[in-house]
């Protein structure tokens with residue numbers, strides 16, 4: 001048996017990357033909003049169906065822009081899943097808003113009952129992370145938000161190309177955010193995008209992205225000079241990032257096919273072992289399409305999770321866990337409020353393990369991972 005290390009994640013190279021980079025570097029234009037920004041934006045519009053797409057320097061920055069667009073301030077509260085990446089919370093805390101933590105459901109998504117219990121008259125937004133690219137229970141969340149005039153912001157870092165009841169993830173709430181960090185399905189090193197449906201928010205967002213100026217309107221010839229219009233920051237990525245992103249997006253179908261091959265292999269090979277060992281596997285309900293961003297399983301206890309990670313490591317397989325609960329983190333305790341204990345987050349976080357998943361993982365490597373996992377008695 002081969003003992004080559006199987007790493008957890010490796011970004012896939014896209015065919016056109018070097019040619020695109022060469023084109024940017026040999027042009028006079030490597031700052032943002034050039035031809036590759038336009039081309040990548042158009043591809044994202046096609047994949048997501050979003051009327052408005054703005055490339056950003058990261059998903060975190062797209063979420064910061066959401067906070068600016070919603071005019072969050074110190075009197076406001078934003079409900080955030082306690083199981084998630086820090087960006088979702090810190091982008092809101094940066095505006096001075098109080099982060100209010102809600103618990104998750106059995107798929108790792110923000111739980112509507114927990115959200116309902118956390119809403120106050122100060123609640124201005126609900127943050128949704130579609131964990132692993134599997135949509136949250138959007139009907140209940142939309143009903144809660146719409147009846148109270150609360151905005152839903154989708155942190156869709158995992159979910160490019162996913163959908164809920166036919167609706168593309170990232171376009172269901174008022175604002176959607178994508179990540180092109182190199183651990184995500186499509187990447188440009190560091191990058192992101194803001195997805196909007198509302199024309200008025202879009203007009204404001206393109207100013208906020210460009211240091212508060214109407215440079216975008218100037219570039220379209222709509223005004224004869226550009227000037228300071230609004231608050232904003234430098235959220236526009238360079239053409240170098242857009243060039244890599246455009247090449248990656250051109251290969252999107254191949255990237256996804258590679259990831260689904262691995263995901264489907266795990267999903268087909270592990271159920272018998274899981275049933276014998278009281279292990280819960282990642283599941284996707286029939287009314288939503290996922291993105292094969294990650295594959296996780298959950299052991300009955302934290303001790304056995306840690307043992308399984310050690311067992312895999314001994315066989316050269318890297319299988320980490322993630323998301324230390326936000327509600328009990330140092331910043332969460334200082335900047336947030338937790339109306340009800342997030343018990344499912346604590347359980348999810350302490351029993352989860354992620355298997356290696358990237359498009360160029362070979363079938364032989366996938367078979368080795370399956371063999372190593374199913375060798376283990378939980």
Ligand SMILES: *Cc1c(COP(=O)(O)O)cnc(C)c1O
Nearest residue numbers: 058059060085087157179180181
């Ligand atoms: C990766 C990730 C982010 C941050 O993305 P960046 O582009 O690195 O800012 C935010 N939220 C979630 C759920 C993520 O997985």
